[in-house]
Amino acid sequence: MFDVIVIGGGPAGASAAIYLQRFRLKVLMIMKDLGTLGKTNHIDNYWAFENTVSGKHLVEQGVAQAERLGVTVVEEEVIGIENFEDFTVKTTKNQFQGKTVLIATGQAKPNIKVKGFKEFIGKGVSFCAICDGFIYRNKKIGVIGNAEFMLEELEVLRNFTNDITVFTNGLGLPLHIEEEIKEKLITDPLCEITGDEVVRKVVTEEGEYEVDGLFVAIGTPSANDFALRIGAFIENNYIVVDDNHMTNVPGLFAAGDCIGGLLQVVKAASDGAHAAIAINKYLKTLK
Amino acid sequence: MPVKVTTETFKKEVLESDIPVIVDFWAQWCRPCLMLAPVLDEISKDLEGQVKVAKVNVDEEGYLANQFRVSSIPTVYLFENGQVKTQVVGLMRKDDLLKRLGLK
Numbered sequence: 411m412f413d414v415i416v417i418g419g420g421p422a423g424a425s426a427a428i429y430l431q432r433f434r435l436k437v438l439m440i441m442k443d444l445g446t447l448g449k450t451n452h453i454d455n456y457w458a459f460e461n462t463v464s465g466k467h468l469v470e471q472g473v474a475q476a477e478r479l480g481v482t483v484v485e486e487e488v489i490g491i492e493n494f495e496d497f498t499v500k501t502t503k504n505q506f507q508g509k510t511v512l513i514a515t516g517q518a519k520p521n522i523k524v525k526g527f528k529e530f531i532g533k534g535v536s537f538c539a540i541c542d543g544f545i546y547r548n549k550k551i552g553v554i555g556n557a558e559f560m561l562e563e564l565e566v567l568r569n570f571t572n573d574i575t576v577f578t579n580g581l582g583l584p585l586h587i588e589e590e591i592k593e594k595l596i597t598d599p600l601c602e603i604t605g606d607e608v609v610r611k612v613v614t615e616e617g618e619y620e621v622d623g624l625f626v627a628i629g630t631p632s633a634n635d636f637a638l639r640i641g642a643f644i645e646n647n648y649i650v651v652d653d654n655h656m657t658n659v660p661g662l663f664a665a666g667d668c669i670g671g672l673l674q675v676v677k678a679a680s681d682g683a684h685a686a687i688a689i690n691k692y693l694k695t696l697k
Numbered sequence: 698m699p700v701k702v703t704t705e706t707f708k709k710e711v712l713e714s715d716i717p718v719i720v721d722f723w724a725q726w727c728r729p730c731l732m733l734a735p736v737l738d739e740i741s742k743d744l745e746g747q748v749k750v751a752k753v754n755v756d757e758e759g760y761l762a763n764q765f766r767v768s769s770i771p772t773v774y775l776f777e778n779g780q781v782k783t784q785v786v787g788l789m790r791k792d793d794l795l796k797r798l799g800l801k
Contacts, residue, residue, distance in 0.1 A: 641730075641732030
């Protein structure tokens with residue numbers, strides 16, 4: 411059992427992990443890759459670097475620093491967080507238990523851009539199989555996605571119906587994912603989602619498919635996907651936290667770009683430090 | 698406190714209510730629904746006598762969920778004089794929910 415599981419290894423996650431480790435807590439940091447910052451080549455506005463520095467360099471140094479101080483770091487993709495008494499963080503390979511969780515996975519990605527998509531959110535278009543799957547018992551369900559996250563949603567939806575169509579929206583589908591799909595598989599890009607009061611049809615470049623419900627689980631889950639499933643407030647696409655960086659779910663914290671505000675390294679690092687101090691205080695209330 | 702509403706009591710409790718009624722379609726296994734519950738408890742207390750808060754369990758009341766085309770939960774409706782006035786889907790904070798329902 412970890413005291414804290416930090417999801418994300420960028421400036422918010424790694425800063426938090428470093429502070430938490432120095433409070434002598436048992437800290438696990440899970441990171442999928444170097445994140446958005448890792449893809450940024452030129453950073454000129456971050457304090458104490460005379461020359462231009464790459465985001466990749468900053469992230470790698472932060473992770474190395476966390477590891478040196480004793481943080482356990484695993485490079486895995488988180489696909490879900492569950493919360494009963496403690497938290498269970500599920501990755502594509504493992505499950506980890508923690509007393510608290512800090513989400514620091516960066517800004518949530520925008521929704522897919524397909525005609526009609528926005529219009530039917532909440533009217534057949536859903537982002538959460540475990541929330542809405544039952545409504546489509548024995549009905550036609552479409553699932554949009556191309557990776558482990560989609561398989562996770564698919565597994566839930568199989569409990570409700572046999573009539574499922576998987577849409578990859580033209581995205582690449584790794585072989586090990588394709589092998590897990592026993593359902594109808596449509597790989598050409600989506601053109602439009604149509605319906606009346608509720609969603610009725612998915613139109614792709616090469617065909618039309620009737621659906622009663624359409625579940626979206628593209629790529630890897632974002633901070634908002636975690637928040638949605640666990641019942642944390644989201645507003646304007648950002649997770650809502652209090653002054654202590656805690657969400658409305660006790661023990662679930664969030665920091666960095668996923669909570670909005672200034673989307674800069676300096677603010678994310680500051681968030682991480684604030685969250686760490688608050689988590690340390692919170693953990694003392696549990697004892 | 699919110700009142701539990703069934704297919705049998707829906708007409709009396711919601712459609713024939715003298716005051717506006719917020720109806721929450723929810724289920725026990727839906728985590729966002731459970732997190733919305735304290736928000737609705739608070740609204741029920743804040744607006745006592747002005748607005749009634751009712752809850753429909755979609756597992757037990759599939760007919761009502763179907764009738765109101767609930768396709769995502771939590772879904773919250775505001776009824777006034779027996780008619781649906783507004784519909785809000787998803788978990789949100791008290792102020793946002795009241796604003797979107799047109800109660801603020």
